[in-house]
Amino acid sequence: MIPKKYTLIATLAAICLLGCAAPEVITRVKDDSFQPSEYRSFGFYEVTSKGDTIPEQYDDNLENLKEAISLQLRTKGLIPDERTPDILINLGIVVEKKVQTRETDFRTDAPRYIGQRNYSWKSEEVVVRTYREGTLDIHLVDAKNQNLLWQCAISGVIPESEKSKSKKLDEALRQAFSEW
Helix, strand or coil: CCCHHHHHHHHHHHHHHHHHCCCEEEEEEECCCCCHHHCCEEEEEEEEEEECCCHHHHHHHHHHHHHHHHHHHHHCCCEECCCCCCEEEEEEEEEEEEEEEEECCHHHHCCCCCCCCCCCCCCCEEEEEEEEEEEEEEEEEECCCCCEEEEEEEEEEECCCHHHHHHHHHHHHHHHCCCC
């Protein structure tokens, strides 16, 4: 029989690992003819979003996202140009609110003594935490001929704190743009 305190410690460790997990680059596709050195500028074109994007924070989060992407592109030698960019950037954002649960266990969750013999106990799902998971899809498109040059999708748990959110985003984008 596993002592109750060890079950609690294991649950807390799992929560920390899920919350601290780095975002994952799930797809990365590059057109074989794409030569980044042939392009000088970029501009944001279209943003499509759906899900639990927290409307009151949406504009600030979107600006932070655009700034983080701009930083990665500037390190590649491109300059921002919203009027006549060589590369157009399309963003797709999906955010889902998720619930992590665990199933109660008679060995650890049943009452020790309840005073009567006519009781029943059944296993049930218990909410451990709620969190938001997001997927960001980035498309770089040639502005002249409208061909897709590069595409990347990133997915991960969205941290609650702004500092952690910014750090995880920078880490994910650095990983995403490392191979283009």
